[in-house]
Amino acid sequence: xxxxxxxRSRQWFGSNDKMGFVHRSWLRNQGYPDDYFEGRPVIxxxxxxxxxxxxxxxxxxxxxxxKKGVLEAGGFPLEFPVMSLGETIMRPTTMLFRNLASMxxxxxxxANPLDGVVLLTGCDKTTPSTVMGACSVDxxxxxxxxxxxxxxxxRGEPIGSGSFNWIFKEKEKTGGLTGLELRExxxxxxxxxxxxxxxxxxxxMATMVEALGLTLPGASAIPAVDxxxxxxxxxxxxxxxxxxxxxxxxxxxxxxxxxxxAIVVNxxxxxxxxxxxxxxxxxxxxxxxxxxxxxxxxxxxxxxxxNLMPSGGYLMEDFFYAGGLPVVLKELEKKLHGNAxxxxxxxxxxxxxxxxxxxxxxxxxxxxxxxPEAGIVILKGNxxxxxxxxxxxxxxxxxxxxxxRAVVFENMEDYHERIDNPDLDIDENCVIVLxxxxxxxxxxxxxxxxxxxxxxxxxxxxRDMVRISDGRMSxxxxxxxxxxxxxESSVGGTLALxxxxxxxxxxxxxRRLHLHVPDDILQKRKAAWKAPxxxxxxxxxxxxxxxVEQAHKGADLDILVGKSGAEVSxxxx
Ligand code: FES
Numbered sequence: 001x002x003x004x005x006x007x008r009s010r011q012w013f014g015s016n017d018k019m020g021f022v023h024r025s026w027l028r029n030q031g032y033p034d035d036y037f038e039g040r041p042v043i044x045x046x047x048x049x050x051x052x053x054x055x056x057x058x059x060x061x062x063x064x065x066x067k068k069g070v071l072e073a074g075g076f077p078l079e080f081p082v083m084s085l086g087e088t089i090m091r092p093t094t095m096l097f098r099n100l101a102s103m104x105x106x107x108x109x110x111a112n113p114l115d116g117v118v119l120l121t122g123c124d125k126t127t128p129s130t131v132m133g134a135c136s137v138d139x140x141x142x143x144x145x146x147x148x149x150x151x152x153x154x155r156g157e158p159i160g161s162g163s164f165n166w167i168f169k170e171k172e173k174t175g176g177l178t179g180l181e182l183r184e185x186x187x188x189x190x191x192x193x194x195x196x197x198x199x200x201x202x203x204x205m206a207t208m209v210e211a212l213g214l215t216l217p218g219a220s221a222i223p224a225v226d227x228x229x230x231x232x233x234x235x236x237x238x239x240x241x242x243x244x245x246x247x248x249x250x251x252x253x254x255x256x257x258x259x260x261x262a263i264v265v266n267x268x269x270x271x272x273x274x275x276x277x278x279x280x281x282x283x284x285x286x287x288x289x290x291x292x293x294x295x296x297x298x299x300x301x302x303x304x305x306x307n308l309m310p311s312g313g314y315l316m317e318d319f320f321y322a323g324g325l326p327v328v329l330k331e332l333e334k335k336l337h338g339n340a341x342x343x344x345x346x347x348x349x350x351x352x353x354x355x356x357x358x359x360x361x362x363x364x365x366x367x368x369x370x371x372p373e374a375g376i377v378i379l380k381g382n383x384x385x386x387x388x389x390x391x392x393x394x395x396x397x398x399x400x401x402x403x404x405r406a407v408v409f410e411n412m413e414d415y416h417e418r419i420d421n422p423d424l425d426i427d428e429n430c431v432i433v434l435x436x437x438x439x440x441x442x443x444x445x446x447x448x449x450x451x452x453x454x455x456x457x458x459x460x461x462x463r464d465m466v467r468i469s470d471g472r473m474s475x476x477x478x479x480x481x482x483x484x485x486x487x488e489s490s491v492g493g494t495l496a497l498x499x500x501x502x503x504x505x506x507x508x509x510x511r512r513l514h515l516h517v518p519d520d521i522l523q524k525r526k527a528a529w530k531a532p533x534x535x536x537x538x539x540x541x542x543x544x545x546x547x548v549e550q551a552h553k554g555a556d557l558d559i560l561v562g563k564s565g566a567e568v569s570x571x572x573x
Contacts, residue, residue: 002247004039008139008566009076012113013037019572023113036076041244043070043237044114045079046105046134048126053086055123055195055202058224059146062233066118066144069237075116075244077237080108082133085125087202094125095472096444098132098281099548099557100540101125105133110566114139116244118236122146122195122224124475127205128278131214132556134250135285136563140243141250142343143214144236145206147224148316149194159189160309161196162476194224197315199308200475204271208279210325211265213253213342217351221324223317239344246345254286257337260298261348264335267302267375268328270311272475273391273483276376277445280554284561292387292552296378296511303369304393305331307362310478311393312370314362322362326355331366379482381513382522383468383494383504386486386552388513390506394478396464400508402480403516404431404466408500411436412448420455428462431504435495436532437471438488439548439555443535445470445484450477466506468513470495470551482506482513484551490532491550497525 004010012023024037045066049059063079070077083101085094109117117139121127127145134141152159171177177185195202206220216236222229259279266275276295283290305328308314329336329352338349357363364370371393379388392400407430409415415434418424426432432451439445449471453462467481470488487493494515498504503516515522536542547557 002245007039007041007115007244009042009113009115010039022572032076040074040076041115041241042113043075043077043240043244044109044112044117045077045120046108046117046130047079047081047120048084048122048130049081049120050084050086052089053084053123053126054088054190055086056084056120056126056146058193059120059122062120062144062146065230065233066120066237069234070241073238073241075241078114080112082108082130085123085129087124092442093444093446095446095555096541096544098125098129099544099560101129102132103560105130106136109134109137109139110564110568116140116240118240119143120146121205122202124201124205124274127202127209128282131209131282132285135254135282136560137566138250138286138563139566140240140248141214142216142236142240142243143209144233145209145215145220147194147222147226147229148197148203149190150192150223150225151197151315151317152189152191154185154188158315159185160198160315160476161189162198162200162310162474192223192225196476197317198310198476199270199272199306199316200310201272201274202475203316204266204269204275204475205278207265207269207271207325208262208275211262211329212258213340213348216344217342218324218326221316221320223320226320243343248343248345251286253341253343254282254288255340256288256290257340259283259288259290260294261336261340263295263299264302264332265325265328267299268304268332269306270304270308270374270393273376273389274472274475276389276484277472277551277555281556284554284556285563287562292378295376299375300377301373302335302375303366304371304374305364305366305369307364307370310476311374318359318362322359323355323357326352327357327363330355331363377508377511379508379511379513381515383498383513383515384485385494386550387484388482388486389484390480390482390508392508395480399464399466399480399506401506402466403503403505404429406431406433406498406500406502406504408433408498409435415451419452422456424454426454426457428457428465430465431506432465432467433495433498433504434467434469434471435489437469438485438490439551440545441470441488441490441532443541443545443548445472445551445555447472447474447477449473449483450479450481468504486550486552488550492526492529492531494522496529497522499525
């Protein structure tokens with residue numbers, strides 16, 4: 001137990017010298033009474049609210065609710081803004097800025113008189129960026145996930161964020177939906193505050209932090225506008241004050257066991273492939289040795305228990321009514337490290353032992369799962385020496401073992417220019433290869449791996465083809481899509497050497513991705529290959545390009561891996 005003299009904030013507020021005066025006096029302009037500076041744990045409320053991040057638009061109000069809880073428990077809440085990343089707005093891709101936002105979070109926490117932190121998160125990258133930054137400081141930290149939007153409906157049919165966009169887009173192309181109708185769909189899809197309501201990346205990230213033990217039990221699935229979300233935020237405010245007193249830091253919760261639990265849970269909920277990149281980056285910050293292979297070893301044989309889009313048919317609101325993540329955690333009891341500690345001071349087993357399922361259509365049991373094996377498969381081969389990723393539950397079974405002729409696009413611009421050209425030499429057995437969309441190449445590794453099929457094949461009724469790239473895929477997307485090929489094409493990985501007509505073999509069962517081109521020819525192609533010009537000469541993008549690591553390491557900056565702790569060696573003089 002920490003007593004008040006041991007609080008980190010006392011280094012700022014506990015002295016009667018000139019600097020103690022300076023630290024307290026200016027803060028008092030916001031109207032804080034004396035006792036706020038006399039040994040209350042100071043709690044930073046790290047807010048990713050922004051009107052440019054619609055999924056986090058309600059978090060300004062949520063900060064006030066968290067403050068209520070902090071005050072009730074005897075803490076001193078101070079809210080601070082950090083860079084917010086709006087998935088549907090930012091160009092060229094939010095992933096280019098995840099590491100930048102994490103630096104903002106890390107330095108904002110360390111430089112200020114904080115004893116504990118509440119992270120208010122929602123849209124895809126706002127969860128990993130804040131957790132990564134907080135890990136590099138390692139104070140007591142709790143996450144309040146902002147919650148999903150309510151389910152959308154279009155003419156009686158449920159609409160999931162993202163997933164239905166692809167379907168409607170296809171229907172529009174085939175003449176099944178007019179432009180006006182598409183507009184109507186648009187207005188039905190996002191009908192309340194909150195993040196995407198499928199098991200896309202935002203829900204995956206919320207699920208991930210609950211599985212890691214960083215939220216109060218059951219927090220992740222509660223819809224953003226449900227009154228119980230407010231209660232959860234208030235209770236999180238109360239709890240963080242206790243965590244400071246107990247000195248329950250992030251590194252005591254984020255053990256190797258916690259990461260393994262997150263991998264298992266992600267498989268069981270049919271979570272996004274983006275989890276891999278973010279979980280690797282978080283593990284790198286906190287100092288847990290996690291590799292790409294762990295995702296296959298630990299997660300690939302886990303049954304799919306949750307029937308949510310894009311792998312299934314329901315939405316996060318339905319998941320909440322069915323009992324939410326606690327039911328899944330209870331079902332997985334034998335496959336999880338039950339003794340992993342969580343932010344409320346109890347183990348994950350203790351927290352979820354009493355969970356009850358209210359709808360087996362939405363959350364299945366282990367004996368009768370939605371699919372017997374879900375999870376993520378890691379491929380290896382001469383086309384991806386450091387690995388590549390495929391999500392079998394979102395793929396077409398008949399394509400999981402497939403050889404086909406490569407149709408190559410050098411970058412996204414090339415793809416857009418030629419994909420719908422009626423003269424393009426392509427059929428449904430071909431393999432679409434997209435280069436230049438990796439961490440350095442785009443730059444920022446955008447979610448484009450599930451590129452649309454050629455219009456002429458869609459019109460023929462083709463719904464899926466093997467697609468391979470060094471990019472990522474939206475958590476709301478689906479298809480037989482090989483992602484995160486590492487090393488990427490822009491640093492001279494074998495992907496850069498693929499040419500039209502080469503035969504590519506995908507064999508998911510045997511974890512193999514092979515380019516059928518003899519080694520001596522590949523070596524000649526490599527000798528002739530020229531690295532692309534850097535995409536920026538200054539600013540953040542230049543720093544990013546100089547330091548970003550490859551996908552199989554989590555695409556963090558090499559200079560950000562690890563932590564510096566909470567100490568600040570120099571005072572403000
Ligand atoms: Fe923000 Fe999907 S766009 S969560």
